[in-house]
Amino acid sequence: xxxxxxxxxxxxxxxxxxxxxxxxxxxxxxxxxxxxxxxxxxxxxxxxxxxxxxxxxxxxxxxxxxxxxxxxxxxxxxxxxxxxxxxxxxxxxxxxxxxxxxxxxxxxxxxxxxxxxxxxxxxxxxxxxxxxxxxxxxxxxxxxxxxxxxxxxxxxxxxxxxxxxxxxxxxxxxxxxxxxxxxxxxxxxxxxxxxxxxxxxxxxxxxxxxxxxxxxxxxxxxxxxxxxxxxxxxxxxxxxxxxxxxxxxxxxxxxxxxxxxxxxxxxxxxxxxxxxxxxxxxxxxxxxxxxxxxxxxxxxxxxxx
Amino acid sequence: xxxxxxxxxxxxxxxxxxxxxxxxxxxxxxxxxxxxxxxxxxxxxxxxxxxxxxxxxxxxxxxxxxxxxxxxxxxxxxxxxxxxxxxxxxxxxxxxxxxxxxxxxxxxxxxxxxxxxxxxxxxxxxxxxxxxxxxxxxxxxxxxxxxxxxxxxxxxxxxxxxxxxxxxxxxxxxxxxxxxxxxxxxxxxxxxxxxxxxxxxxxxxxxxxxxxxxxxxxxxxxxxxxxxxxxxxxxxxxxxxxxxxxxxxxxxxxxxxxxxxxxxxxxxxxxxxxxxxxxxxxxxxxxxxxxxxxxxxxxxxxxxxxxxxxxxxxxxxxxxxxxxxxxxxxxxxxxxxxxxxxxxxxxxxxxxxxxxxxxxxxxxxxxxxxxxxxxxxxxxxxxxxxxxxxxxxxxxxxxxxxxxxxxxxxxxxxxxxxxxxxxxxxxxxxxxxxxxxxxxxxxxxxxxxxxxxxxxxxxxxxxxxxxxxxxxxxxxxxxxxxxxxxxxxxxxxxxxxxxxxxxxxxxxxxxxxxxxxxxxxxxxxxxxxxxxxxxxxxxxxxxxxxxxxxxxxxxxxxxxxxxxxxxxxxxxxxxxxxxxxxxxxxxxxxxxxxxxxxxxxxxxxxxxxxxxxxxxxxxxxxxxxxxxxxxxxxxxxxxxxxxxxxxxxxxxxxxxxxxxxxxxxxxxxxxxx
Numbered sequence: 006x007x008x009x010x011x012x013x014x015x016x017x018x019x020x021x022x023x024x025x026x027x028x029x030x031x032x033x034x035x036x037x038x039x040x041x042x043x044x045x046x047x048x049x050x051x052x053x054x055x056x057x058x059x060x061x062x063x064x065x066x067x068x069x070x071x072x073x074x075x076x077x078x079x080x081x082x083x084x085x086x087x088x089x090x091x092x093x094x095x096x097x098x099x100x101x102x103x104x105x106x107x108x109x110x111x112x113x114x115x116x117x118x119x120x121x122x123x124x125x126x127x128x129x130x131x132x133x134x135x136x137x138x139x140x141x142x143x144x145x146x147x148x149x150x151x152x153x154x155x156x157x158x159x160x161x162x163x164x165x166x167x168x169x170x171x172x173x174x175x176x177x178x179x180x181x182x183x184x185x186x187x188x189x190x191x192x193x194x195x196x197x198x199x200x201x202x203x204x205x206x207x208x209x210x211x212x213x214x215x216x217x218x219x220x221x222x223x224x225x226x227x228x229x230x231x232x233x234x235x236x237x238x239x240x241x242x243x244x245x246x247x248x249x250x251x252x253x254x255x256x257x258x259x260x261x262x263x264x265x266x267x268x269x270x271x272x273x274x275x276x277x278x279x280x281x282x283x284x285x286x287x288x289x290x291x292x293x294x295x296x297x298x299x300x301x302x303x304x305x306x307x308x309x310x
Numbered sequence: 311x312x313x314x315x316x317x318x319x320x321x322x323x324x325x326x327x328x329x330x331x332x333x334x335x336x337x338x339x340x341x342x343x344x345x346x347x348x349x350x351x352x353x354x355x356x357x358x359x360x361x362x363x364x365x366x367x368x369x370x371x372x373x374x375x376x377x378x379x380x381x382x383x384x385x386x387x388x389x390x391x392x393x394x395x396x397x398x399x400x401x402x403x404x405x406x407x408x409x410x411x412x413x414x415x416x417x418x419x420x421x422x423x424x425x426x427x428x429x430x431x432x433x434x435x436x437x438x439x440x441x442x443x444x445x446x447x448x449x450x451x452x453x454x455x456x457x458x459x460x461x462x463x464x465x466x467x468x469x470x471x472x473x474x475x476x477x478x479x480x481x482x483x484x485x486x487x488x489x490x491x492x493x494x495x496x497x498x499x500x501x502x503x504x505x506x507x508x509x510x511x512x513x514x515x516x517x518x519x520x521x522x523x524x525x526x527x528x529x530x531x532x533x534x535x536x537x538x539x540x541x542x543x544x545x546x547x548x549x550x551x552x553x554x555x556x557x558x559x560x561x562x563x564x565x566x567x568x569x570x571x572x573x574x575x576x577x578x579x580x581x582x583x584x585x586x587x588x589x590x591x592x593x594x595x596x597x598x599x600x601x602x603x604x605x606x607x608x609x610x611x612x613x614x615x616x617x618x619x620x621x622x623x624x625x626x627x628x629x630x631x632x633x634x635x636x637x638x639x640x641x642x643x644x645x646x647x648x649x650x651x652x653x654x655x656x657x658x659x660x661x662x663x664x665x666x667x668x669x670x671x672x673x674x675x676x677x678x679x680x681x682x683x684x685x686x687x688x689x690x691x692x693x694x695x696x697x698x699x700x701x702x703x704x705x706x707x708x709x710x711x712x713x714x715x716x717x718x719x720x721x722x723x724x725x726x727x728x729x730x731x732x733x734x735x736x737x738x739x740x741x742x743x744x745x746x747x748x749x750x751x752x753x754x755x756x757x758x759x760x761x762x763x764x765x766x767x768x769x770x771x772x773x774x775x776x777x778x779x780x781x782x783x784x785x786x787x788x789x790x791x792x793x794x795x796x797x798x799x800x801x802x803x804x805x806x807x808x809x810x811x812x813x814x815x816x817x818x819x820x821x822x823x824x825x826x827x828x829x830x831x832x833x834x835x836x837x838x839x840x841x842x843x844x845x846x847x848x849x850x851x852x853x854x855x856x857x858x859x860x861x862x863x864x865x866x867x868x869x870x871x872x873x874x875x876x877x878x879x880x881x882x883x884x885x886x887x888x889x890x891x892x893x894x895x896x897x898x899x900x901x902x903x904x905x906x907x908x909x910x911x912x913x914x915x916x917x918x919x920x921x922x923x924x925x926x927x928x929x930x931x932x933x934x935x936x937x938x939x940x941x942x943x944x945x946x947x948x949x950x951x952x953x954x955x956x957x958x959x960x961x962x963x964x965x966x967x968x969x970x971x972x973x974x975x976x977x978x979x980x981x982x983x
Contacts, residue, residue, distance in 0.1 A: 058873070
């Protein structure tokens with residue numbers, strides 16, 4: 006059972022995106038597409054023929070597989086509904102961040118591979134955002150890891166109590182900002198735009214079509230759900246089961262669904278009420294998040310909680 | 311590992327030393343023989359010599375310290391070579407790289423002028439590095455150290471043009487400043503303990519007063535730090551590494567600068583035993599600053615070799631993060647943690663040697679083929695040079711610490727050891743290491759950006775200039791040399807336990823604890839209950855990729871792939887000039903960190919009719935080289951000024967000089983008696 010919990014991420018990640026889009030549409034007074042729309046998109050893309058730029062090298066073709074499988078590998082490390090995660094021995098939360106970085110590295114290379122300005126621009130911006138986000142993510146995770154005495158995600162989820170200390174709340178806020186930036190959402194990036202000059206993530210994918218595009222999109226959905234799951238595991242593990250008994254799993258699963266719906270709502274809310282920032286305003290937002298993460302660490306060490 | 315050694319147990323370890331030395335010396339001598347044909351093959355001798363030393367290193371790692379060779383000249387003056395696990399580890403790190411670089415050099419030097427001299431210097435250089443880490447007393451150490459510095463000076467100036475000469479001068483000055491501090495610290499040690507031998511000094515070092523120990527620590531950080539290339543003593547690296555031929559820059563950056571790390575470990579952790587907390591903390595801070603500033607300057611470089619040189623500064627910083635944490639834990643008496651941190655640092659020493667060596671060799675191949683160092687003139691090289699490209703990519707992925715390659719494991723261990731800071735008793739030791747971890751995260755992300763740029767701009771996209779038009783792949787031996795290192799990047803990545811077992815004896819010798827016990831494919835730290843298995847990660851990625859390919863086949867059947875142009879917004883055709891450049895790629899970073907880069911830009915617009923018809927626009931931009939301009943330049947100017955004043959004494963008149971001698975004599979007669 007515990008070996009297969011990563012399938013939840015693979016299967017339901019497009020759904021989360023569909024739900025976010027639906028909530029956003031409702032908030033903006035539109036009807037919007039159905040919540041299953043991402044699945045239809047993926048299936049259609051998988052069945053299409055491909056157009057590939059003749060400038061590209063093998064990097065361009067290998068990247069979708071690397072990005073997709075790296076994301077799956079990352080999802081195996083993360084406890085979704087039970088902390089009894091045997092595959093968690095494969096790596097810890099630091100490994101997880103670096104597995105994401107592997108995907109990002111190749112995605113940025115693929116952006117440069119076709120020799121267009123848009124791809125290069127997307128790569129450049131993606132790497133810049135990563136530079137600002139990664140320290141925030143590390144530092145806020147450090148706070149949780151230090152207080153749990155472990156970098157193993159399952160272990161952190163087990164040890165984390167119900168009651169929240171000031172340091173955790175600060176770290177959580179920093180982490181949320183990091184997730185927003187990392188998943189390419191407003192106010193850092195706009196996932197819906199296809200105006201070349203404003204996009205980050207989509208810029209790198211501009212040359213992709215058919216199944217390769219489907220893999221990249223799917224990996225993106227998975228990464229988003231994974232980051233939500235990590236946030237839940239580390240900062241809000243209430244309800245997660247420590248074993249694989251049916252009753253525990255049932256509670257855990259329903260708690261997980263509720264948490265995901267809550268985060269989806271939160272994301273949609275932020276996206277509907279904020280405007281996208283200018284690219285060079287972003288460092289101040291992320292700098293602010295970094296200070297929060299730093300404060301959380303100092304708070305923990307000074308106050309001991 | 312021990313089992314395989316038993317086979318050799320009949321042979322005295324000294325013999326491996328003699329065999330190794332013999333091969334390198336004969337290589338050096340044969341290089342001077344004026345027969346052209348022989349000179350291509352001297353590197354085979356270096357390969358054999360490296361293997362000899364590699365076997366010696368395994369011996370040293372798994373046996374007790376032993377005296378390898380000693381030659382007394384007078385009562386206190388003696389050549390002495392002594393090996394223990396620490397030396398053994400560094401000999402191993404050097405051997406791995408020299409082996410690969412020697413193979414590469416057979417192909418690389420084929421069309422080079424001055425082949426004989428190159429072969430001679432190459433062999434002596436490698437021997438001198440071995441001599442440094444195997445020295446058993448002060449005199450031997452300083453002589454080996456100086457030989458290494460002088461030979462590498464000749465290698466930096468090997469091309470004999472004005473640029474190399476200038477690079478050589480900067481290198482010589484910096485390295486001699488470092489040596490001055492090293493000699494000073496050894497004099498202090500000798501004065502305090504009245505002994506030349508490292509082993510005797512070590513036993514007597516507890517008597518040294520506290521303040522003097524601090525002084526020795528500071529001197530060793532400055533002296534050895536200059537060789538290692540810590541900020542702000544790093545300025546010679548980005549000048550000297552690019553000037554040297556690529557096989558030499560590979561050795562210099564891969565292993566020579568590690569002798570500085572060896573010195574720091576030997577003096578501060580082995581001989582002095584353990585120091586106060588602030589030693590470790592300051593090494594962590596130096597490491598964090600070096601890694602961030604190093605990689606930031608690397609990002610702005612478009613010269614492939616200068617970029618790599620700045621990355622050496624970064625990686626030395628990462629190594630020092632581990633070593634600093636180890637010193638800190640040691641001062642608190644937490645020996646297991648200290649050992650884990652030292653293993654992290656030493657693992658990175660080994661890894662950096664391998665991947666940086668590989669990257670410099672790759673850069674050498676690229677320059678060999680394109681005759682340019684500027685990546686803005688490259689592009690699309692992956693198609694013409696598939697193997698060089700692949701190996702350069704492996705090196706890039708490793709240096710960015712991405713799984714499943716070797717850099718990832720050592721950085722992971724560094725993160726773990728910094729996080730373990732929370733187990734130490736004092737508040738400073740709890741706060742600084744996690745901040746070092748945040749610095750490491752920033753460094754990692756910056757390095758990834760830098761290598762996306764380095765690989766993406768030079769190997770991907772369309773050819774950017776005529777340099778790339780008829781590029782050929784390097785010769786098979788050059789590829790083989792890189793291939794060995796690329797393979798090792800993977801091996802040390804997916805078998806971390808194997809590497810840790812090689813390093814642990816060295817760490818045990820310093821900290822008295824093995825730290826991590828592990829089997830080959832899997833690392834587990836009980837302290838943080840964190841596991842890591844890069845092999846499983848690789849395995850999963852491969853299996854899942856196959857599954858994905860089958861899944862796609864299944865879903866859509868056989869589909870057509872059409873090859874077309876890149877998206878060009880409907881204009882007639884994209885030209886290479888429309889691609890993103892390296893400058894453009896790093897522009898956002900330059901803007902965001904402008905307080906550090908202090909970028910300057912100049913825009914000159916000349917008009918035909920102002921303001922509508924522009925005749926020409928001239929744009930130039932640069933970042934301010936902060937350390938060179940605001941620290942080194944004033945010092946240089948000041949020194950020149952003083953030197954100008956001193957010149958008054960040296961008028962060139964013989965009578966005046968005789969006068970000086972007379973005055974000195976009289977003064978000596980008065981005060982000397």
